[in-house]
Amino acid sequence: MPQLNMVQAINLALKEEMMRDPDVVILGEDVGKNGGVFRVTEGLWEQFGSERVIDTPLAESGILGISIGMAAYGLKPVAEIQFVGFTYPALDQIFSHASRIRSRSRGRYTCPLVIRTPYGGGIKAPELHEESPEALFCHMPGIKVVVPSTPYYAKGLLISSIRDPDPVLFLEATRLYRLIKEEVPEGDYTFPLGKARIVREGKNITLVAWGSMLHKVLQAVEGYDDVEVIDLMTLHPFDEETLFKSARKTGRVIIVHEAPKTCGFGAELSATLAEEAMLYLKAPILRVTGYDVVMPLPKLEDFYLPTVERIRKAMEDIIKY
């Protein structure tokens, strides 16, 4: 089995799905001849031609707007937005249309669209290139939000997302693109949306994370026994059952994310536990997150992002509590 990094695993998923289903098309800025600014679509334009791997003008609302029309007509567009910060000009198309067309038309039209976009910090890039706005999308009914954390799961989750009958925001942690290689099988396999996975089992603390922060957490828990680590993978709808089960077992939950704390997705996880599992909790639910500031430029980004030290401190606090 080939050892692939995340870029390669996603590329493979795209290629296989395009071979399987002629209705799958790719569009976005620089996705064609250039193969995408991170090379995620490399080789696809050569293989499938410019009718299926479509370089668009520089217009994010336009890209997602036409994707919605394509999806309603019967295609399965996979749109790339160059960085998640550039979904902001397209939020109206996502919030007012992609997520609502099934509802507004009472099922007559649907939007089987995947929006792929790099997210997150740690790559020393300019403004708006390191955003983590996942919570915004999780608040909007009608869209699903998926964040893979390793090449293997990226492929399985992307295939599921493409086959999903509803719009999926597929967030790819830029920092992970080339960080890890693992075995990624060729050919069809899927990983269901809405399911988390236990990466490490333990009885004392539950740590919840997704995407790139999962690896920070795994680093942080090295050398600690009996710590459970959950990779959420789908944020919306998230796997309440796995979370509850773990929280019930450990009684101590720490949530780690890159986004600013206030109204980050951690808030929903914590509130859900505070509402439905409080009885089992032995300590406050802690959040280790980005600060409530504009994501700083490279010189300060390492201070902004949750660190191994901050995660360990939370673990110590929660145990001492």
Next chain:
Amino acid sequence: MPQLNMVQAINLALKEEMMRDPDVVILGEDVGKNGGVFRVTEGLWEQFGSERVIDTPLAESGILGISIGMAAYGLKPVAEIQFVGFTYPALDQIFSHASRIRSRSRGRYTCPLVIRTPYGGGIKAPELHEESPEALFCHMPGIKVVVPSTPYYAKGLLISSIRDPDPVLFLEATRLYRLIKEEVPEGDYTFPLGKARIVREGKNITLVAWGSMLHKVLQAVEGYDDVEVIDLMTLHPFDEETLFKSARKTGRVIIVHEAPKTCGFGAELSATLAEEAMLYLKAPILRVTGYDVVMPLPKLEDFYLPTVERIRKAMEDIIKY
């Protein structure tokens, strides 16, 4: 003292601030001769002319984008977006610019902008006319979010918002526009941003709400003794101290909002308590909210919105717990 409804109170605040400060200008769709679709700016165009009460083309990103430029240049624009659902096409200007220009320019440029916009349900209006997306804005550092619940506070909070050196999203509950009249003094008074108020004191349960839901809550607690009701008023930054004090006293907290539950602002309040005040809590933190669905059209909107019954049921559940 005149008895004013919320439309009149806001109109008065605008008029007085425009008289006081020639840098205050109003812009938006239909705000001029027509006085705004809810008549909030009625009479201002006649009084201040079309240079200060500016009818713009139909372009929300444009309205907020030029407002940012005006603010940076030294004016204090008060932009009206006709309904909060129509801020979606302008989110990029809010998220990428209004909230960041101080940070990006290290204080050289600022954005003393107020975005006034009606929000919320209960008025039997078409799609996107009844949204409650306040949480989206609370997640973005650099912007403040204010939601008045009565004419008196609307005036004081709007004056504070106009004088605030940073961008403020000022959400006006459409359902409250003409629902309540109360005494609203003429002349200068302000109510500080970031401060909640205790509307009713009590020792058994804390109910937290804002805007139109505050009145649902007040209806629901009628006949219940010893229930404390907090009107949050500023959502971002919210008044942690008042919330903690009350939670510590009652040990039971219910949060009520119109927005869908998942990632609504209730999640942040709950998570904050779960993190910092759990020790004092006698019961799970409950959220009575809109459902995780697209806001339905008028025929079903009453089923979507939190009702007195749902709030009472939560109160019973939390007491029984």
Next chain:
Amino acid sequence: MPEKILESFEIRRLEILDPKGEVDESLMPSLSADEIKKMYELLILSRTFDQRAIDLQREGRLGTYASILGQEATQVGSAFTIKKSDWIFPSFREMGVYMTLGYPIHQLYQYWAGDERGLKAPKDLNIFPICVPIGTQMLHAAGAAMAAKYKRDPIAVITYFGDGATSEGDFHEAFNMAGVFKLPVVFICQNNHWAISLPRERQTAAKTLAQKAYAYGFEGIQLDGNDIFAVYKGTKDAIEKARRGEGPVFIECVTYRMSSHTTADDATRYRSKEEVEMWKLKDPILRLKLFMERKGLWTEPYQKEIEERSRQIIDEAVKVAESVEPPHPEDMFTYTYAKPTFRQLKQMEDF
């Protein structure tokens, strides 16, 4: 001037039928007597629908309603050329388009009464639901056109919008996509002179809206939108061009919103009686009537008959609309996703 000239443009306007009912025979499209009568009947039906909607709204039986009064020719004339295989992306003020295409009329009333089930188009009609956020639907039209092109379907995609919509960013992005990809899409602007209280002249400084098409490398043309023959001819040419794969066209139909913006608006606050009176003289229905009278296609009894028939159709539609069971609260959850989420299932237990 010694500088080079790189490009030059001319913006044309098409008129065929004048307010007195006279036509320019050299431009007159070929239409049979039956077709012309059918058009006329659809105009009457549209106006009957509209008046009834306003009455129902006053009685509290509909929610806020957006009248099409005065714009019937733009709507009927353009929709008249659309085939079942074409796709249509309307805005919110196109009841005449829906009716010309045969959309179930009771569903239109259902929608305006606040029931989204009214928006579910019948299987054989590719019309999108009403679009509330202004200007956004044009991109869906461009996308559908792109998909049709990819699938080699020889169809046209037609999208409607108002003069106000031309100011939104999405208008620009849709037009640009259509130009770049040479999409089979026809953009039809109902320039009814007003966007709520903003007059056309303050919506944009361009003298015509039609000229905006040249910014995207394709053709724009202005029509007299109260002249059903000009509308028919202009849209037919454009739609056929699109079906042939020769790219997009932008059609500006100049018409007038005779009533207030919606039943919640009061247009007397911001526009003059004189202007409205002046436009009454250009009424699109009157004009066609005069033409038909001259051609021997219109008589008093005919008028009575079709008015009566329209009334019956509308009565029936209202009856059906109002006899439909109200939606079940669970309906809220049914169409968020193909399958409800765990959390939704829990929430549905409230009902």
Next chain:
Amino acid sequence: MPEKILESFEIRRLEILDPKGEVDESLMPSLSADEIKKMYELLILSRTFDQRAIDLQREGRLGTYASILGQEATQVGSAFTIKKSDWIFPSFREMGVYMTLGYPIHQLYQYWAGDERGLKAPKDLNIFPICVPIGTQMLHAAGAAMAAKYKRDPIAVITYFGDGATSEGDFHEAFNMAGVFKLPVVFICQNNHWAISLPRERQTAAKTLAQKAYAYGFEGIQLDGNDIFAVYKGTKDAIEKARRGEGPVFIECVTYRMSSHTTADDATRYRSKEEVEMWKLKDPILRLKLFMERKGLWTEPYQKEIEERSRQIIDEAVKVAESVEPPHPEDMFTYTYAKPTFRQLKQMEDF
């Protein structure tokens, strides 16, 4: 054709200085020998800055950098006409504009090294920070112009953007606002033929970008952007017109991005060597040099001297930039709001 013609347009192109260094005297703006030398020196300084930035990036001393190679004339020529009282809203590829305006050069390096303190403009210079989200800054320019107009300040507002930016919805909304309110804003597009890997012809189907202005009721003109005299004259006329309150102008400067999009890009993946070679012949600096040589304004020693001086300036700027204390983590919090929130104060305790 019996239809009416409503409007007609012609799109003009201005060229003065050709690649051989010859000028069209009838169009030549009046510039003193000193001014021309100053321009040339700024071109050399810009190119020196740029080359150093690329070197520093390779050594890991800067982050990703966007080169201005080939676009110097567009930048220096246009900024040369800007006064201290004017306001400027750049995009991200305008280092030559910043330098012509006298922006502290070490701050530019500081910014590209990932330190937002580099973006704090000096008090006497009304330039906005670099704008990363494409196309969005034009609206700020329109807004500032609106404020200036309201305050009766006789200034111009100048905004820069690329060919790619013309596809964004905000471009449209900004142009429309400028037209409707007749704002004193000059829109300068650096059409460098590429938006990352997308060539200009696939960005829009319009033959020129200049013609887009007519969609908004104002004038657009195309210039040879590698011809510093055409750029100077075109922008000067436009800026003066704006200062006189006669409304906006759109200037399309046709130039070429000689290097890759940024240091993170590899342009050989998507464009031909031949194209790049062809544009080398049109180099904006070479061209001015040939002109100056002909006029006796250029000599080898002069070239050596200004190259040496530029190198010293850049050396010094790099030294200053790299000797600045790194920002304190608390800095993250300082500029979110005028005063930190309770929650921020708590979070700041981490440092």
